[in-house]
Amino acid sequence: MIRFDMKAGILVVVAGLFMSQPAIGENKALQELMKALLENGTIDQQTYELVLKVAEQEENELSRTPNTDNVDESIRLAVAEEVAKTAGDQPTITTNGKFEIRSKDNDFSFRAGGRIQVDAATYDEDRLRHNDGTELRRARLFASGTLWQAWAYKLQYDFTATGIDGIQDAFIDYKGFDRWKIRFGHFKEPFSLQNMTSSKYIRFMERGMPHLFAPGRNIGLAATASGGNWSFSSGIFGEGRDGSSDDNDEGYAITARGTYAPMLKEDRIFHLGLSASHRITGSTDTVRFRDRPESHLTDIRLVDTGLIDTDSFSRFAGEVVLVFGPIALEGEYYYLYLEREINRNPDPAFSGYYLQGSWFLTGETLNYSASKGSFGKLSPQGIVGKGGIGAWQLALRFSSIDLADEDIMGGEQMTMTFGLNWFPTPNLRLTANYVDVLDVKGGPAAGDEPSAFQLRAQVEF
């Protein structure tokens, strides 16, 4: 019994010794001891082997254990603590073509960015001189951010303009409500699809001519809501960026736009939109409608109403979009009705529309935002410089505008534009446009039907 006890004791002791050395497992001295104990008869062969086997098993088990579990249980915590102390509260920094810093809790963010658009154009002149040349079309910087989660701001400036006229967005958002957002400051009146789509993301170098009916940015207060496939935005807006200095008070407008997408799948979109705006003229009690022929380098406007004495005017736009994978069809119709200031003067109405189709040869689909009811930044399937060829898109547009009604002889214009867009990366766009003025009836440049070939290089960051 003593012998047995001794064996058991030795067994237990030796097993304990082996096991007491986790992750080392090479206690040769103890192995030697075991051998000595075997040799001097303290333990027998059977016990010796049993002990070694048990020890080995336990050792294996133990040697695995600390490598995984030991680390996980206690040390991982220490690691996480240490990392958190040093780097854990570091904000997230976005670099992939868009500089943004966002706090860990998402309460704060800061973003700085901008765009450059450089153009060149050559004209096939008809009657008037449209000078060939180059131009910085837009050169903008902005800063924007989130403050305390519920608030946001943006300040954007275009350096191609002079002084206060270069201020683009300059607003504050309150996003603390469930579905609604309040915006105040200087921003776009919500009106029409091509107006609400950034100049970076339109199909051609310039918006279709009926864009001259759209209001621009003004100082105002607006409320915006959106659901899964609809958006609505409505606001009240003053006039321009600086205080009125004429002898009349500033005017104001009520403007609203709603969009709805009855079909909204990844590559099948059916979008409808309606906009309406009523403006009371104020310090400037005249209005003027005119625009360049979908080409910005020339300074000539082929249609132009001249200044019209105006009390108030209403404008409307209807939008339809169909997207089938790489193909998109878009159209808008605009109507504008004026009430004259001088009583005897008749009240004219103007209108216009455009239809455009586009096709991604490389298979991409336009990036539609249902919550904004407009198009956004494109992601080409292949990146130039990373083995891809970018996204290639063909586009064709027909636009028509009629600025002649009653006593206003602003002229009519029909224009066809063919476009090729190349997006080597999501941040870059190279565009070639061929603009053909098909017909100009009446107005200041009756019968002048030039064409233009123009190029743009664009980067956004």
Next chain:
Amino acid sequence: MIRFDMKAGILVVVAGLFMSQPAIGENKALQELMKALLENGTIDQQTYELVLKVAEQEENELSRTPNTDNVDESIRLAVAEEVAKTAGDQPTITTNGKFEIRSKDNDFSFRAGGRIQVDAATYDEDRLRHNDGTELRRARLFASGTLWQAWAYKLQYDFTATGIDGIQDAFIDYKGFDRWKIRFGHFKEPFSLQNMTSSKYIRFMERGMPHLFAPGRNIGLAATASGGNWSFSSGIFGEGRDGSSDDNDEGYAITARGTYAPMLKEDRIFHLGLSASHRITGSTDTVRFRDRPESHLTDIRLVDTGLIDTDSFSRFAGEVVLVFGPIALEGEYYYLYLEREINRNPDPAFSGYYLQGSWFLTGETLNYSASKGSFGKLSPQGIVGKGGIGAWQLALRFSSIDLADEDIMGGEQMTMTFGLNWFPTPNLRLTANYVDVLDVKGGPAAGDEPSAFQLRAQVEF
């Protein structure tokens, strides 16, 4: 004795086995062995229980031990090393409403930010037309930073101005001395409390009318010092931002301001200040003093000295502030004395003052900086969007200005302004002001006493 030895041996062995398994503590095989030893009589019940108890105690002790000490001693070091290698030298990034990057050693920092102020105003007109409307009052971006610890810079531009006139701060600081700081470039001449307090932090939308006596920013060289409750700044300044192009050399001014706070507790402040400036007129040997009626949308100045031929002029301002918790009383008196260029013309003196009181309904105290002798960014006790209501402040100001002396008939004006400020977060401010022009005697708009109701939305970032 052998039995005793055996028991002791077994006890020791088993305790050792248990203890040899730190952090695992579930060696069922050994528990089985103990049971077997008990059952076959090698150990008795008492020993069995004792062993188990001791083993358990030791185990508990051990299982706690490695989780803390083991980790702390060796692994924490390894963790810290690894973290430092990967992320340790990362600069500190501030996001909470203020984007700043600061190197670990504090030698370098970079900050980008700005402000937007959007106004709307409506006038209750008296004799002259003051047009209602909206306005971008300020839209600024800036970059600033620290270089090699001892140096700093700031460049700030206001996009509501045109060209070089939009440059606000554009200076370099040397901070390498103990108590003194040297600043050179384009910055504010140190003069008067409301002038030195940022437009973001003044009590109303506009500074009190006597502010027209204060110099603006000019190119100069200044030295600044400050202690626990005082500040002093003095410098020499040229004229404007661009070189003079008239037929005379640019003039210059020596300007100084000192402040002292005899009482400076967390919510009890008594502040005194004195400013003096002497300017020699140069290329422009005339001066003109005029200002809008504490409302910026109108372009009309109710008081106006017109151009005065001037050789030199001296101006002075005295400041008193009392802060009792949420209540603050502030007042400044200004005096300006001109020496005429044309000998026979008499030398006039003008003066003005304002008194204003403000009260935080929500209990905050104005953020006073003794080292600058001015007021800074407010931190509301509750954040709107985070369950709070922000800070609410009422304010009342009376101001008086006298621009009539000798042959100069600039007029006198007294104005009362009532204000309500709401700070939903430290970065946002919404202000409503009712400005009542109480009395206008003489000057270009004698007897025109309009009132204005005006709103401002402000964000800083």
Next chain:
Amino acid sequence: MIRFDMKAGILVVVAGLFMSQPAIGENKALQELMKALLENGTIDQQTYELVLKVAEQEENELSRTPNTDNVDESIRLAVAEEVAKTAGDQPTITTNGKFEIRSKDNDFSFRAGGRIQVDAATYDEDRLRHNDGTELRRARLFASGTLWQAWAYKLQYDFTATGIDGIQDAFIDYKGFDRWKIRFGHFKEPFSLQNMTSSKYIRFMERGMPHLFAPGRNIGLAATASGGNWSFSSGIFGEGRDGSSDDNDEGYAITARGTYAPMLKEDRIFHLGLSASHRITGSTDTVRFRDRPESHLTDIRLVDTGLIDTDSFSRFAGEVVLVFGPIALEGEYYYLYLEREINRNPDPAFSGYYLQGSWFLTGETLNYSASKGSFGKLSPQGIVGKGGIGAWQLALRFSSIDLADEDIMGGEQMTMTFGLNWFPTPNLRLTANYVDVLDVKGGPAAGDEPSAFQLRAQVEF
């Protein structure tokens, strides 16, 4: 034998117990037990000491082991994993006087920065009035970055200019070829050494007068290549920033510059350069050459060709630079040849040159970039504020210009400028220049030979 067994058992047991407590090593209870076993005779003194010794040895071995190997093998991995998860993909942030964020894979970067140059000047007038004063010479902000590795952009604006004229660089780069780089947008035509060297890094406050022969920035397309000691750049460029509005199309130029450094060691540089440009005038069919006398505060140009009717003109520049450690000798010769628009008018040719030497008293060497063929940012050996005195440089320049040929009486001017530059840190520069107009023959200011003492403070970030 039993006693021996017991001893051995106890020895083994106790050693095991000691060893089972790695890194703790203070099991007093077991030491007490050993003492008790010794005292009650279970073990003898010899065994007692042997056990203690063995235990101590093993303990030492074990206590070292886990501190190093244990950590290295398993935990370092866990640490690295944890760190990587939390902070590993963080971009690199540069702060040392230059704010830049660069993604880990180097595919993207964003940089924001700028410069401020503030000047003061006083003139020792001769015949004409050159007004003393102060000026913001340049105040620029820019954003630049890398996009998808192969692309880059830069947008820079100078706030001392008005509107679109303030736009400096506004370009896109494609760097995806091996040796070539394509640049399009608004940037400097590659011409002459002092033109291609940034205004931050030239030896004096203003470039030498023959700089009036250099083209500025225009909208264009250029290709650039460089090797270890050479650079070549060539492009086609339009006119200015905005579209032409005159009755002629915009003109264009072909411009190229090549540089070669036959010797290029750390402190021994021999640089040669050649530039050529041919411009067809377009909408502006006149040109004018004139410049201030190497001092910008004055508005007077001592030499001036007036408007010259021009069809086209060609210009050339040759560069030589020698750098011997802290000493640099630089020179350029310019030649310009005009073809007149009006047939009977003779075709004039103008020319000019400058020679300048500079010496770093503190031993620095100019920072030459062979791939650009121009000079860059200097790193002083000691930093002011970090125990150093910065870099101190003396410079002397002689320049000569001849704008009189055929019927064009633009005048001739010789100018000597002495300069002292102090670079307290790599980001800061303080410069004093003494400009002495040695001789003015003919032209609009014949015989007016003023001198100027001028100071500049410059910061870049």
